[in-house]
Amino acid sequence: MKIYNATEKDRVIFEANDFKEVSRRLIQNGDYASYEELSMRKLLTTQPGREIMKLQGEAVYLKTTTREKKHIISYTIYLNNTVISTLNLSKEGRKKARVDYMLNSNFDNFGLGEILLKELTQWVTNKSSLKELEISIFPEDETKRILFQNFGFWRTDNYLTNNSIPMQFIKRF
Numbered sequence: 001m002k003i004y005n006a007t008e009k010d011r012v013i014f015e016a017n018d019f020k021e022v023s024r025r026l027i028q029n030g031d032y033a034s035y036e037e038l039s040m041r042k043l044l045t046t047q048p049g050r051e052i053m054k055l056q057g058e059a060v061y062l063k064t065t066t067r068e069k070k071h072i073i074s075y076t077i078y079l080n081n082t083v084i085s086t087l088n089l090s091k092e093g094r095k096k097a098r099v100d101y102m103l104n105s106n107f108d109n110f111g112l113g114e115i116l117l118k119e120l121t122q123w124v125t126n127k128s129s130l131k132e133l134e135i136s137i138f139p140e141d142e143t144k145r146i147l148f149q150n151f152g153f154w155r156t157d158n159y160l161t162n163n164s165i166p167m168q169f170i171k172r173f
C-alpha cells in the first residue's frame with residue numbers, strides 16, 4: 001500500500017493495524033511541490049482458520065470449507081501450517097453422505113476428532129438436509145471406531161471381517 005504525505009498519526013494507525021513500513025522516499029516532480037511516498041505492507045494472516053486449542057504450546061487452527069468440487073463440506077486442522085487432520089463430507093444421494101476422516105497418528109487422544117465431529121454434527125443438524133452419514137472403518141483402527149460410536153454411529157454389518165475389509169457405520173439424524 002502506498003500512502004502519500006502521510007502524517008505521523010496516519011503511520012501510527014497503520015502500524016497499530018499490523019501494517020509494516022517497507023520504504024519511504026521523497027518525490028519531486030519538476031515545478032510541483034515535493035511529497036513523501038510511504039509504502040506499507042500487511043501480511044495476510046498465516047492462520048488458516050480459527051484457533052480451537054493450544055497443543056504443546058502451539059495454536060491449533062480449524063478451517064472450514066464448504067461446497068468444494070468433491071465435498072459438501074471439509075474441515076481441516078492445522079498445527080504450524082501443517083495439516084494434521086481432515087474430515088470431508090461427500091454426497092452419496094439426496095439425503096445421504098459419506099464421511100472421510102484422517103488424523104495423523106501422532107495426534108491421537110488430544111480431542112481433535114471430537115472437535116471435528118462436533119462441528120460436523122452441528123452443521124448437519126442446523127444447515128443441511130442430510131438424514132444419514134456413513135463411514136468405513138478398518139477393524140484394526142479401534143480408536144477411530146470408538147470415536148465414531150461415541151458420536152452415535154452404529155455398525156451396519158454384523159458379520160465377522162478380516163482386517164482387509166472395512167466395517168460400515170452409519171448415523172441417522
